[in-house]
Amino acid sequence: MKQPDDPVIAAAPQFNGYKLGKGTSYRDTPLMSLSIRPANLFYRALLGSNAEVLPESGELFAFRLPHEKIRKQILSADPAQTISFSAVGVPAKIYPKVYHKVYQGAKGDPVLLKDLGDILGGGVYRMSYGELQSTLASQKIYTSPILPLPFYKALKAALIRDRVTVLPGSGKEPVKVSAISSPYAKALIKRAFSHPAEYGFKGAAHAKSLLDLTLYQVGALVVKSEDYRVFLDEEGKLLERHIGDPDAIRLINACGIRGIHVTPETGISNRTIMQQAFKTALAAAEKDIVIFPAVGMGVWAGDPGLYWRAFLDAVAMCAGPIEKIYVNPGHQPTPYGRYTGCKGEEFRTILSEYRARFKDDAAISANLAKITNLYDRKTDVVQLARLLKRSYPDKTVSLFNASDPDVTLGNHVGEYVNSLNGNCTTTEENYTALGTNGLCFETITGVHEDPSRVVSIKK
Secondary structure (H helix, E strand, C coil), rough: CCCCCCCCHHHHEECCCCCCCCCCCCEEEEHHHHHCHHHHHHHHHHHHCEEEECHHHCCCEEEEHHHHHHHHHHHHHHCEEEEECCCCCEEEEECCCCCCCCCCCCCCCEECCCCCHHHCCCCCCEEEHHHHHHHHHCEEEEEEECCCCHHHHHHHHHHHHHHCCCCCCCCCCEEHHHHHHHHHHHHHHHHHHHHHHHCCCCCCHHHHHHCCHHHHHHHCEEEEEEECEEEECCCCCCCCCCCCCCCCCEEECCCCCCHHHHHCCCCCCCCHHHHHHHHHHHHHHHEEEEEEEECCCCCCCCHHHHHHHHHHHHHCCCCCCEEEEEEECCCCCCCCCCCCCCCCCHHHHHHHHHHHCCCCCHHHHHHHHEEEEEECEEEEEHHHHHHHHHHHHHHCCEEEECHHHHHHHCCCCCCCCCCEEECCCCHHHHHHHCCCHHHHHHHHHHHEEEHEEEECCCC
16 A cells, blocks of 8 residues: 655654653553653643642542633733643652563552653643633534534533533443433423424424434534644653644544444434534534544444444535545454454455445545545554644644543543553543643633534534
């Protein structure tokens, strides 16, 4: 297979499972096994030493400070004021899930680090409050047209009033929208059934088709975007960043369907939902360059036949001025179905199928030609996004963050980022640990206070 000609793509490192310590005695240290992550250094510099719940707590990621206070501090500061942080001299621990020969001590015992700089290097990361203010203002929410915007806004308001942070249900037992039990949301559902037009539905049947979906399915119909900055370079070292560096990547937070194997059949198919999810993500990316990992085919074990075809359906229909679409389709072995045992190599076959099917359709063929398959390179998509933005600062570079519906529909960000799991390679958690994503709770960004930042994409 011909490799990309772009030297930036050629220079991007292979994905190594978010492992650090290259060139040190702590090589192959998983980012998620550190008791202090790059993002924690950032929060300490911005908010103080006791700002967030740390990994050793074993709790879901959360700030100890009220979100309103964090928002006010950032927005009220002089835009020229700066914060800076380094890993040098910071004590930390490594929690290896499995003993590794470079670690000293008994199997599973934490390794004490006097200086986190021994792993992350001596770089100093600098950021201005003006850049932070722009980050908060950059967040937007996009809904698929099959999710009426008035209903989405009402549901979000109800979930916030009910203090729902993590959506009810689980991957094994997803909860239907119509079965929500929290009081404000329950009252909303009852009224939506009796007054569907009030919430943007065409009638009772239309309302039922959506309210019969699970919360996880509806979560896949919502996409959030915001500016995102990465703290580490391609060597796993803290970046020596300077104020004004044009390095903001557009993070596209979207999700597959959690619990797809136990999702009941409804009037809206899972294929349609994922087509809409990818279509909405491409609309949020808007233009220029978009980068995708495998979505829904990792810990959620989604069917590549459903997901990749839904993705290619969306690309085929894309009308925006997107120039390049990079895909690293590598994923965990598929446990069932036609693609049992596949780890991403099936993407080439399915892409070839689509290119052959639409070879006589000039517009669709042109869209499919924008796709570069990075399976053979096994490219680290986070570092690829960073390097592309550095090389093309005037272009919009968007990176798909395979998130949880608790991020898109619920009220959380970086949920399990506090996991001290040496083998944890989930996208959302690692993106949050190595960049600014954790600051983008909707109640910190204030996105719902501005109607122009919550929109439905066109059909």
